Amino acid sequence: xxxxxxxxxxxxRARKLLRAWIGDGLVSQEQYQLLQxxxxxxxxxxxxxxxxxxxxxxVISVGAGAALFFAVFRPSQRSGGVIFMIFAAxxxxxxxxxVSKARLYHYGIEEALAVWSVGFLCFGxxxxxxxxxxYSPAExxxxxxxxxFSLWIWRRFGFPYTFLAAMIFVIFLPGYWTSSLSAQxxxxxxxxxxxxxxxxxxRSRHRFDYLDETYSLVEAMxxxxxxxxxxxxxxxxxxxxxxxxxxPDTSGLFPRPFYWTTWLLIWCLPPIILARGVxxxxxxxxxVGAIVxxxxxxxxxxxxxxxxxxxxxxxxxxxxxxxxxxxxxWLDKGPSGVRHGFTAARLSGKDKHWMNAGSAVxxxxxxxxxxxxxxxxxxxxxxxxxxxGGGAGGDF
Numbered sequence: 001x002x003x004x005x006x007x008x009x010x011x012x013r014a015r016k017l018l019r020a021w022i023g024d025g026l027v028s029q030e031q032y033q034l035l036q037x038x039x040x041x042x043x044x045x046x047x048x049x050x051x052x053x054x055x056x057x058x059v060i061s062v063g064a065g066a067a068l069f070f071a072v073f074r075p076s077q078r079s080g081g082v083i084f085m086i087f088a089a090x091x092x093x094x095x096x097x098x099v100s101k102a103r104l105y106h107y108g109i110e111e112a113l114a115v116w117s118v119g120f121l122c123f124g125x126x127x128x129x130x131x132x133x134x135y136s137p138a139e140x141x142x143x144x145x146x147x148x149f150s151l152w153i154w155r156r157f158g159f160p161y162t163f164l165a166a167m168i169f170v171i172f173l174p175g176y177w178t179s180s181l182s183a184q185x186x187x188x189x190x191x192x193x194x195x196x197x198x199x200x201x202x203r204s205r206h207r208f209d210y211l212d213e214t215y216s217l218v219e220a221m222x223x224x225x226x227x228x229x230x231x232x233x234x235x236x237x238x239x240x241x242x243x244x245x246x247x248p249d250t251s252g253l254f255p256r257p258f259y260w261t262t263w264l265l266i267w268c269l270p271p272i273i274l275a276r277g278v279x280x281x282x283x284x285x286x287x288v289g290a291i292v293x294x295x296x297x298x299x300x301x302x303x304x305x306x307x308x309x310x311x312x313x314x315x316x317x318x319x320x321x322x323x324x325x326x327x328x329x330w331l332d333k334g335p336s337g338v339r340h341g342f343t344a345a346r347l348s349g350k351d352k353h354w355m356n357a358g359s360a361v362x363x364x365x366x367x368x369x370x371x372x373x374x375x376x377x378x379x380x381x382x383x384x385x386x387x388x389g390g391g392a393g394g395d396f
Contacts, residue, residue, distance in 0.1 A: 001155060001156065002155065002156060002157075002158065003096065003099050003100065003156050003157060004043070004099070004105065004157075004158070006209075006210070008041055008042065008043050008105075009158075009210045009211075010209070010210050011039050011040070011041040012041050012043060012045065012105065012210075013210040014035075014039045015036070015039045015041065018032065018035055018036065018039060041105075042103055043103050043104070043105035044102070044103050044104055044105060044107060045105045045106060045107065046107055046108070050108070051106065051107060051108040051111075052108065053108070054107060054108030054109050054112075055108035055109070055111055055112045056112075057108075057112075058108065058109050058111075058112035058113065059112045059115070059116065062091065062112065062113070062116045063116070066087055066120075069083075070083075077127060077131055077132060078127070078128055080127050080128075081123070081124045081125070081126070081127030081128025081129070081131070082124065082128055083124070084120045084121075084123045084124030084127060084128075085120065085121060085124035085125070085128070086124075087116075087120040087124075088116075088117045088118075088119075088120035088121040088124060089117075091113045091114070091116045091117040091120060092113070092114065092117035094110075094113045095110040095111075095113035095114040095117065095157070098110035098113065099157070106158075106159075110157070111157075111159055114153045114157060114159065114162070115162070115165075117149070117153070118146060118149050118150055118153065118162070118165065121145055121146070121149055122142050122143075122145060122146050125141060125142050125145055126139075126142050129141075130142070137176050137177070139176060140172075140173055140176035140177070143169040143170070143172040143173050144169075144173060146165070146166070146169035147166045147169040147170055147173070150162045150163070150165040150166035150169060151163065151166045154166065154218075158214055160214065160217050160218065160221075163218050163221065164221055167192065167221060167222075167225050170188060170191050170192070171188055173187070173188075173191075174187040174188060181253055181254060182254050182255060182258045185229055185230060185232070185262075188225075188229040189226050189229035189230050192222050192225040192226045192229060193222075193226055195222050196219065196222040196223065196226065199215055199218050199219050199222060200219065202215065203215035203216070203219065216280075216282050216283075216284045216285065217284050219282075219284070219285060220282075220284035220285050220287065220288045221288075223269075223273050223276075223285060223288050223289075223292075224288045224291070224292065226269070227266065227269050227273075227288075227292045227295070230262045230265050230266060230269075231262065231266050231295065231296075231299060232254060232259065232262050232303075233299040233302045233303055234295055234299055263303045263304075266292075266295075266296045266299065266303075267296055269292060269296075270289055270292045270293035270296055271289075273285060273288055273289035273292060274286065274289035274290070274293070276289075277289050278342075281341060281342075294316070294320070297316060297319075298316070327344070328344045331343055331344040332344055
């Protein structure tokens, strides 16, 4: 089902690890050259910067081409929907050929084509069957098609953001089935929970191969999605306004048993996610556990209807700093600075690499914020003196 062979992906993973090892000094230059010859891949990959450039260039090119077609030929509404679906098939076929013939691997071009295929499919179904008509519950097939096709592309090509796109499409489904906000939150959380169960079951068979990182990221996104679906405050548009109190919250929109059950769940989920991350030694799941724990602390007062104060962020920062210092010292006091396979010491330069890459992107995005403005030169003007007898003035 996956378009890349297992041997190709294992080889690319080995080359990625090899580059990290040579950067960390774990292997010598001779060992690196020897291992590099044994990990030659037929797939063509590129760095993250060129990948992003090619992705956005292809997105703009395909979008401009489609817009030009509609501007020139001006098809009718229904035929426009059919044309959109034809565009979806063309883009998906081009993505398949880019991988199978041109041997592109996460190169940006095939990614943009796959993304456009999802967009064109949803636009085509909407225009061909539902545009210009009164509301119909059957219109849920548009986001449902987005869910199915996004999941297929994730499974076929391994693009993690297409799984995120499928999760976003799921958010729109319950609105076609029920007008109850409580039921909508439950349905979204239920869909994510089903997906989480499937991913956890499948991931156990890929614990030590190239698919483990993919399933790790997907599991982390599903945990975060479940938390956001049951937290009734984090997605409230009026939360920034109510941050300091003074405006009634929207808790009256939900039944009281459901409201307080979600409050209890947002306190139960963070330790469950953190325990899962610790048990699996999974950095993505651990990061999500830490994020939802902070969000629970932030949303607790709005849930309880308490007034917020200006010093609340300061107290939260002190609390997080204390937890970080305690964990670091606790790990450092273990044998050789290690406890149960965890250490506070940095073992890899991967984080440093991403920090440097982020700094470079920030510098390109806002050079004026880090480049000091030129200071005006101070021109000295000599004057005011006098020379007696020579006829020189004071500005000499």
